[in-house]
Amino acid sequence: MGYTLEAFAADCKAALKNNTGDAALEAAAECLRKALRDQDLVEKYVPETMPEEKKIIFEDPDLGFVIRAHNYKGAKGGSPHDHGPTWAIYGQASGETTMTEWKIVRPANGDDPALVEKEKTYTMKTGDAQVYPVGTVHAPFREDSTRLIRIEGQNCDNLTRPKIKEAVPATV
Numbered sequence: 001m002g003y004t005l006e007a008f009a010a011d012c013k014a015a016l017k018n019n020t021g022d023a024a025l026e027a028a029a030e031c032l033r034k035a036l037r038d039q040d041l042v043e044k045y046v047p048e049t050m051p052e053e054k055k056i057i058f059e060d061p062d063l064g065f066v067i068r069a070h071n072y073k074g075a076k077g078g079s080p081h082d083h084g085p086t087w088a089i090y091g092q093a094s095g096e097t098t099m100t101e102w103k104i105v106r107p108a109n110g111d112d113p114a115l116v117e118k119e120k121t122y123t124m125k126t127g128d129a130q131v132y133p134v135g136t137v138h139a140p141f142r143e144d145s146t147r148l149i150r151i152e153g154q155n156c157d158n159l160t161r162p163k164i165k166e167a168v169p170a171t172v
Contacts, residue, residue: 003038005045009058009067012151016063025087025131028065028151032091032129035149042093045069046147059155066155070148077141080116083132084161086153091129095146098123099130102137105167113163137164 008031015027035041045057050071058067080102090099102116116137124130132138134153 002040003035005041005058005067008032008035008041009060012065012067013060013063016065022131022133025089025133029089029091029129029131032089032149032151033127036091036093036127036129042147042149046071046093046149048094048145048147050147056155064154066152068150068152070146070150072142072146072148074145075143076146078139080137080139080164080166082135082137082161082164083152083156084159085134086156086159087134087136088132088153088156089129089151090124090132090140091149091151092124092126093147093149094126095142095144096123096125097146097148098141098143100139100141102139102164102166104137104164108162108164111163113165115167116164117167 011031012028015031016024019027046069048071050069053072054068054070056066057069098121100121101119103119104114105117106115108114
């Protein structure tokens with residue numbers, strides 16, 4: 001039998017409980033990479049026919065982390081964002097995502113959004129998993145349909161996140 005969602009979730013929980021800081025997130029990312037290699041798990045929980053763009057497929061009652069399936073049809077881009085008070089680990093189940101990471105050049109202040117500048121861009125391919133610690137600003141772009149599995153430190157659906165926008169370069 002392949003890697004089940006239950007085993008994947010249990011391995012993530014153990015990784016997060018038995019490690020601290022960045023080591024915990026990287027250990028959970030390794031669990032995600034293992035899950036991405038199991039095509040039966042991917043097809044069962046992130047099928048190409050999944051009608052919604054995203055859904056929670058597991059929520060840990062003790063640690064509060066969630067595992068979420070994503071199924072994006074066609075091209076799709078995202079604005080620079082972070083995950084508020086929590087972290088996220090993105091795993092590419094199929095297709096490719098061009099991810100840009102941004103550095104904050106001016107923190108958010110009241111109603112004024114944080115301003116960011118591009119720091120680096122890379123392509124996530126099937127099987128890749130990338131850790132985004134708390135406060136890491138990133139933005140995905142997909143040229144075609146993609147499927148992802150994402151682990152979030154807590155359910156991000158109702159979290160308050162700072163407003164973030166790209167800094168406009170000064171004109172001379």
